[in-house]
Amino acid sequence: MTYERLFRTVLRRIPAETAHTLAAQSSRLAIAIPGVRTWLRRALRPEDSLQITALGRAFPSPLGAAGGVDKGATWFEALGAIGFGFVEVGTITAHKQRGNHGQRVLRLLKDRAVLNRMGFPNPGTQKVARRLRSRSGDTVVGVNIGKSKAIPVEEAVADYRASARRVGPLADYLVLNVSSPNTPGLVSMQAVEPLRSLVTEVQAELESIGADTPLLLKIGPDLSDGEIDAIADLALELKLDGIVATNTTADRDGLVSDPSLLTGGGGISGAPLKVRALEVLRRLHDRVEGRLVLISVGGIETPEDAWGRILAGASLLQAYTGFVYGGPLWPFRINRELAQRLHACGGSTLADVVGKGSDISGARDGPRSDHMDGQVDTSGATQRAPALVGANRPVGRSAA
Numbered sequence: 001m002t003y004e005r006l007f008r009t010v011l012r013r014i015p016a017e018t019a020h021t022l023a024a025q026s027s028r029l030a031i032a033i034p035g036v037r038t039w040l041r042r043a044l045r046p047e048d049s050l051q052i053t054a055l056g057r058a059f060p061s062p063l064g065a066a067g068g069v070d071k072g073a074t075w076f077e078a079l080g081a082i083g084f085g086f087v088e089v090g091t092i093t094a095h096k097q098r099g100n101h102g103q104r105v106l107r108l109l110k111d112r113a114v115l116n117r118m119g120f121p122n123p124g125t126q127k128v129a130r131r132l133r134s135r136s137g138d139t140v141v142g143v144n145i146g147k148s149k150a151i152p153v154e155e156a157v158a159d160y161r162a163s164a165r166r167v168g169p170l171a172d173y174l175v176l177n178v179s180s181p182n183t184p185g186l187v188s189m190q191a192v193e194p195l196r197s198l199v200t201e202v203q204a205e206l207e208s209i210g211a212d213t214p215l216l217l218k219i220g221p222d223l224s225d226g227e228i229d230a231i232a233d234l235a236l237e238l239k240l241d242g243i244v245a246t247n248t249t250a251d252r253d254g255l256v257s258d259p260s261l262l263t264g265g266g267g268i269s270g271a272p273l274k275v276r277a278l279e280v281l282r283r284l285h286d287r288v289e290g291r292l293v294l295i296s297v298g299g300i301e302t303p304e305d306a307w308g309r310i311l312a313g314a315s316l317l318q319a320y321t322g323f324v325y326g327g328p329l330w331p332f333r334i335n336r337e338l339a340q341r342l343h344a345c346g347g348s349t350l351a352d353v354v355g356k357g358s359d360i361s362g363a364r365d366g367p368r369s370d371h372m373d374g375q376v377d378t379s380g381a382t383q384r385a386p387a388l389v390g391a392n393r394p395v396g397r398s399a400a
């Protein structure tokens with residue numbers, strides 16, 4: 001049975017959060033069987049041409065699992081084994097917390113989207129630090145930290161510092177999440193002055209413990225263009241390593257799902273985010289001109305989406321909702337098609353094409369807008385990639 005059929009007949013009837021937990025648990029059990037992890041890694045391994053060096057690390061593929069997929073650092077090795085080039089664990093908080101009550105993740109099938117109001121349920125930085133300390137595989141793991149709900153916004157900086165101290169040295173990169181719409185007051189920290197204080201304090205914390213971990217910010221899609229520019233400028237001024245864009249949106253415009261599903265707050269991810277996430281990426285790319293690593297996330301469903309983000313300036317990509325609808329072979333398919341596009345345009349490495357949209361004819365066409373009535377495009381059909389004219393720009397820190 002194909003995943004699409006399994007999804008249509010079985011999975012969509014299981015509450016989204018339960019299905020996610022089952023996927024995590026079964027994957028963890030599967031790779032614990034001797035030989036399975038190695039076999040998966042071999043069978044689903046991204047082509048060597050997809051390897052990209054960024055943030056001082058070699059990533060086997062630019063496609064990562066976004067924040068929220070592995071909230072508690074329990075199945076990142078399984079995600080790495082099925083072809084994700086990295087996993088951003090979290091969001092984790094200094095204090096463990098249960099998150100919001102009630103149904104807090106809903107699939108919006110007609111919109112190819114998910115609505116979530118989870119509120120950072122997670123086991124806390126202490127437990128996650130223990131799990132990361134005992135990691136045995138070689139999956140690249142970023143850690144995304146957020147504000148504990150019990151801590152008032154005025155004390156958020158100390159709360160982030162505590163998290164950075166515990167998990168910073170164990171992460172391949174660290175992300176300050178200031179953009180979840182589900183933690184009261186959090187998005188207000190995206191204003192320049194609160195951000196300046198947060199970033200400088202966390203940098204000081206990392207320096208005090210001798211951790212050279214790359215530090216990034218995760219921002220939301222609902223910021224104005226001026227606010228995005230201001231954050232980009234601040235990131236350059238404070239010598240951050242990169243920006244992850246974007247988190248979920250509070251915007252409900254244009255959604256076709258039953259309005260009763262859309263009440264009760266929460267952020268929307270998936271297809272409705274595609275256009276804005278690409279706009280934000282382009283704006284950031286124009287502003288930072290290759291001086292920061294840009295991780296693009298939001299509405300990546302197809303190989304065209306992924307390729308378009310790379311041409312628009314993303315060295316790394318992440319997805320959550322595309323994976324939910326696409327299934328366990330989805331990262332493998334995206335990787336395979338990305339490699340084909342790279343070869344077709346004459347690039348030998350991905351770094352050759354990052355941000356080369358304007359040098360590759362047809363690359364600024366924007367995302368596909370054809371809706372498929374809740375159907376998932378799993379065909380992965382290859383489209384011809386246009387020829388590469390420009391080439392070769394280093395990305396972020398060089399490999400350690």
Ligand SMILES: Cc1cc2nc3c(=O)[nH]c(=O)nc-3n(C[C@H](O)[C@H](O)[C@H](O)COP(=O)(O)O)c2cc1C
Nearest residue numbers: 066067068090091116247269270298299319320321
């Ligand atoms: C159920 C769910 C939980 C999420 N949890 C987090 C989280 O804990 N931290 C975070 O930074 N982003 C979280 N996100 C946002 C994703 O990381 C991503 O930014 C967003 O979903 C857009 O990407 P997508 O369209 O590929 O899903 C979550 C998204 C979903 C759907």
